[in-house]
Amino acid sequence: xxxHFIEFEKISIGFGDQPVLKEVSFFVDQGETxxxxxxxxxxxxxxxxxxxxxxxxxxxxxxxxxxxxxxWTEKQFQELHKRVTMVFQxxxxxxxxTAAENVxxxxxxxxxxxDGKIQARVKELLDMLEVEGLADxxxxxxxxxxxxxxxxARGLAMEPExxxxxxxxxxxxxxxSAHVAELILKLKKTLKKTSIVVTHDTHxxxxxxxxxxxxxxxxxxxxxxxxxxxxxxDPLLKHFLAEDRLIPALDMVIGDPIDVSAQARxxxxxxxxxxx
Ligand SMILES: Nc1ncnc2c1ncn2[C@@H]1O[C@H](COP(=O)(O)OP(=O)(O)O)[C@@H](O)[C@H]1O
Ligand SMILES: [Mg+2]
Numbered sequence: 001x002x003x004h005f006i007e008f009e010k011i012s013i014g015f016g017d018q019p020v021l022k023e024v025s026f027f028v029d030q031g032e033t034x035x036x037x038x039x040x041x042x043x044x045x046x047x048x049x050x051x052x053x054x055x056x057x058x059x060x061x062x063x064x065x066x067x068x069x070x071x072w073t074e075k076q077f078q079e080l081h082k083r084v085t086m087v088f089q090x091x092x093x094x095x096x097x098t099a100a101e102n103v104x105x106x107x108x109x110x111x112x113x114x115d116g117k118i119q120a121r122v123k124e125l126l127d128m129l130e131v132e133g134l135a136d137x138x139x140x141x142x143x144x145x146x147x148x149x150x151x152x153a154r155g156l157a158m159e160p161e162x163x164x165x166x167x168x169x170x171x172x173x174x175x176x177s178a179h180v181a182e183l184i185l186k187l188k189k190t191l192k193k194t195s196i197v198v199t200h201d202t203h204x205x206x207x208x209x210x211x212x213x214x215x216x217x218x219x220x221x222x223x224x225x226x227x228x229x230x231x232x233x234d235p236l237l238k239h240f241l242a243e244d245r246l247i248p249a250l251d252m253v254i255g256d257p258i259d260v261s262a263q264a265r266x267x268x269x270x271x272x273x274x275x276x
Pocket of ligand 1: 015020038039040041042043044045046047
């Protein structure tokens with residue numbers, strides 16, 4: 001036995017005659033953060049969807065919390081989703097509900113969750129994600145990065161054991177992207193939940209990864225600790241890292257705690273000005 005919380009064992013999947021993942025294996029230990037990295041279209045989101053049961057692999061096994069879930073039914077996965085949650089790239093918030101109502105949504109109607117308890121939990125989560133001033137705001141009024149923070153709060157509402165993030169800093173400007181990265185890092189340090197972060201951003205990977213799996217042409221080209229990835233002599237990995245590091249602006253923003261929350265404050269100021 002081992003204490004891997006999640007295991008991906010020789011997973012293969014293709015669509016039509018296009019193979020996407022070829023015998024990909026990795027694991028995530030309890031409390032650890034795995035970063036899945038690779039170029040656009042390589043199969044990162046597909047890997048997460050297999051873990052969530054939204055796609056079935058052609059071969060291989062998926063183990064979650066010691067159970068082989070590969071052939072589980074939709075109903076069994078619905079149960080699992082209380083323990084393992086995913087924050088979608090789109091955020092997938094309900095547009096007609098406020099930020100607070102979105103976060104409350106998974107809890108409403110659940111046994112043991114009365115109004116007072118839900119409100120306390122929502123406040124705690126909005127505080128944790130540093131969006132407490134935006135509780136009554138509709139998603140349409142929020143910048144993308146702030147929407148992501150609300151979506152993460154909603155993902156954490158049921159206190160899952162594991163959380164997966166799909167490209168949490170993509171399509172967000174550099175300052176907000178650094179802020180979202182800081183929030184995920186804070187959650188990693190304080191909540192210590194088993195996490196998977198899908199990204200093609202090496203800056204984010206370096207900040208968050210205990211281990212990394214690098215996908216290339218359908219295969220797990222590398223799986224191991226971040227420091228081994230960064231120090232690798234493999235030309236393919238070196239090239240990928242070097243290319244991404246050509247974007248220095250993000251690094252500068254990431255070290256600076258004042259700039260990091262500036263945009264969140266701006267957004268709040270704009271919203272409160274509109275609400276006067
Ligand atoms: N449901 C699907 N049906 C057919 N092809 C798909 C499906 N989902 C993903 N693909 C294809 O699989 C490949 C990997 O996609 P994806 O995992 O979304 O890439 P990324 O690494 O950018 O997240 C792409 O070529 C995509 O078009
Ligand atoms: Mg994707």
